[in-house]
Amino acid sequence: MISANSSVCVEIRDLWVRYCPKNRWEKETIALNGLTMNIMKNEILSIIGPAHSGKTTLLRAINRLTELHRNVKIQGDILLNQASIYDPQVNVVELRRKVGMVFARPVVLPKSIFENIAYGPRLKGIHHPAELEKIVESSLQAAYLWNEVKDRLHQPALALSGGQQQRLCIARVIALQPEIIMFDEPTSALDPISTGKIEDTLHELKTQYTIILVTNNTKQAARVGTQSAFFLMGKLIEMGSTEQIFTRPYAKKTEDYITGRFG
Numbered sequence: 001m002i003s004a005n006s007s008v009c010v011e012i013r014d015l016w017v018r019y020c021p022k023n024r025w026e027k028e029t030i031a032l033n034g035l036t037m038n039i040m041k042n043e044i045l046s047i048i049g050p051a052h053s054g055k056t057t058l059l060r061a062i063n064r065l066t067e068l069h070r071n072v073k074i075q076g077d078i079l080l081n082q083a084s085i086y087d088p089q090v091n092v093v094e095l096r097r098k099v100g101m102v103f104a105r106p107v108v109l110p111k112s113i114f115e116n117i118a119y120g121p122r123l124k125g126i127h128h129p130a131e132l133e134k135i136v137e138s139s140l141q142a143a144y145l146w147n148e149v150k151d152r153l154h155q156p157a158l159a160l161s162g163g164q165q166q167r168l169c170i171a172r173v174i175a176l177q178p179e180i181i182m183f184d185e186p187t188s189a190l191d192p193i194s195t196g197k198i199e200d201t202l203h204e205l206k207t208q209y210t211i212i213l214v215t216n217n218t219k220q221a222a223r224v225g226t227q228s229a230f231f232l233m234g235k236l237i238e239m240g241s242t243e244q245i246f247t248r249p250y251a252k253k254t255e256d257y258i259t260g261r262f263g
């Protein structure tokens, strides 16, 4: 299916995600309830909303991690650059490379800083040392970590601080040349200084990538997002420019959430 709007990066069409119960007597959970939205290229979309509103489920649907759960039912469609990600011809490994993901807690391999980043490109068949060195350096530069680690690339990545490890995870995603980078509460385990560095990194990344940032911190959403979306109980309540959402929200529920009256 071809869509008319080419500055749209991800188009979500009437997406339903249900988790079926393990036991007959339990109710199914509708994690996404007929979600329709467009995510534009080179924007930072902040997604906010209380726990259990379907934010993580959406990110995992966009790179087809959701279907790894045995008990999940997915209906509707997601288009990436105007082509359905559920098309049988789609190579899921390639999709997950194009749509990178950074999780709440840094997942660092028990290897050197260099090897953490070179690992993915090597799997893709890049083995030439000079080429790998170039990728490692440019990815670390892009994640604003290069200056802090350039003298100790061959030391264990696990010796880095939490904030540095999170930026290493960002560098590792960048090394695979994604189009979209999704972040699921990337600073929830970090102190304010490390959080600030990640937020600076996000701003810079926007020029090259489309960013989706799920955050439980509404102030962070307001600081970082160019667009913002508010989710509640599996539904998109509203979406718009960050300025509009945070100063003139249309929905009472959005206003209540951003002013801290619930959630």
Ligand SMILES: Nc1ncnc2c1ncn2[C@@H]1O[C@H](COP(=O)(O)OP(=O)(O)O)[C@@H](O)[C@H]1O
Binding pocket: 019, 020, 029, 030, 031, 049, 050, 051, 052, 053, 054, 055, 056, 057, 058, 069
């Ligand atoms: N693997 C799963 N099995 C069953 N229910 C799940 C699973 N993952 C998420 N859910 C349920 O789906 C709903 C949405 O969850 P989630 O997408 O994690 O929301 P959020 O990230 O906004 O907190 C919640 O009610 C959650 O309990």
Ligand SMILES: [Mg+2]
Binding pocket: 055, 056, 057, 184
């Ligand atoms: Mg979540």
